[in-house]
Amino acid sequence: MDKQELLRIINEGENYYVEFKEETVRAKDRFGTTKRLASREELLRLFEINGSFHYDISPVYQTSIKDLDLELIRDYFLKYNTFDLFEETKEMVENILLNADILTNRNNEKRSECTLGGLMVFGKKPERYLPQNGISFAHFRGKEITNELLDKKIITGRIQDIAEQMMVILKNNMLIPSVINGLKRVENEPYSQLALREAIINALVHRNYSITGSKIRVLMFEDRIEFHSPGRLPNTITIAKMKIGVSYSRNPFLVKYMENMRYIDQLGRGIPMIFKNMRDIGAKEPLLVEKGEEFVLSLYSAFSVL
Numbered sequence: 001m002d003k004q005e006l007l008r009i010i011n012e013g014e015n016y017y018v019e020f021k022e023e024t025v026r027a028k029d030r031f032g033t034t035k036r037l038a039s040r041e042e043l044l045r046l047f048e049i050n051g052s053f054h055y056d057i058s059p060v061y062q063t064s065i066k067d068l069d070l071e072l073i074r075d076y077f078l079k080y081n082t083f084d085l086f087e088e089t090k091e092m093v094e095n096i097l098l099n100a101d102i103l104t105n106r107n108n109e110k111r112s113e114c115t116l117g118g119l120m121v122f123g124k125k126p127e128r129y130l131p132q133n134g135i136s137f138a139h140f141r142g143k144e145i146t147n148e149l150l151d152k153k154i155i156t157g158r159i160q161d162i163a164e165q166m167m168v169i170l171k172n173n174m175l176i177p178s179v180i181n182g183l184k185r186v187e188n189e190p191y192s193q194l195a196l197r198e199a200i201i202n203a204l205v206h207r208n209y210s211i212t213g214s215k216i217r218v219l220m221f222e223d224r225i226e227f228h229s230p231g232r233l234p235n236t237i238t239i240a241k242m243k244i245g246v247s248y249s250r251n252p253f254l255v256k257y258m259e260n261m262r263y264i265d266q267l268g269r270g271i272p273m274i275f276k277n278m279r280d281i282g283a284k285e286p287l288l289v290e291k292g293e294e295f296v297l298s299l300y301s302a303f304s305v306l
Helices: 003-012 040-049 070-080 090-099 116-122 159-173 193-206 239-243 252-260 270-280
Strands: 025-029 032-036 135-140 149-155 178-181 184-187 216-220 224-230 287-291 294-300
Touching (some): 070 090, 070 116, 070 252, 116 159, 193 224, 193 252, 239 287
Antiparallel strands (some): 216 224, 224 294
């Protein structure tokens, strides 16, 4: 099976099953070994594990270079590659974008299309083609999802802009009590700002973007904030490994460009840093758990332990 066939299978939808010549595929998962047909999600995970396919450099159909913000790309290359994109010919610009995986050319066709990652980092309106792009935010008065809804927002756009907007929304929805220390008012924050930032970036960079029907969900409660990322953990990664800094890049394009823009590093420190920074403010240890086809990170308010 080649990459184009895999893409066709993935885009058929969640319930599509593929038949091989043997009619079945042996699939070993965490619950043992079975002999059965592999689902779309399982096939994608198998190809990602052996490094032969990454969804973030797959083509976004019906897109073109016109859907990219070339001014933004020019600024990026001036800053990180020290050359001016606008000094190049039209053909050379397209060539550069193809080599940078911002554009891709299926089957060597004349018309190039944006990659998912290229559109998410440099696109004019990524949500126009990617319904799964963005974050759905909800703030509840109590500790349950059935409690009164205080605020609700959908954040879309480029991945780096989503991260910045999400931080602002969390701060605006956060109750930060203060105490008087001498003549100064001192604010006590319920969450580490660095931990929140890492949690947002982690969700945006590592979620499974082949699950097209689901956005990232950030749910804010009285005692915690939950970050729900579509997609299970890769087969090689466990929660125990994540806690000690073992990482796997499901979306290496997004990781590379977000690292270049100083949003993350590739040292696997995201989760350990979240744990450390929440511990430093006296909060309960964060919770990592898989729930069905979602990975959920819960950060607990430092005030919830009082």
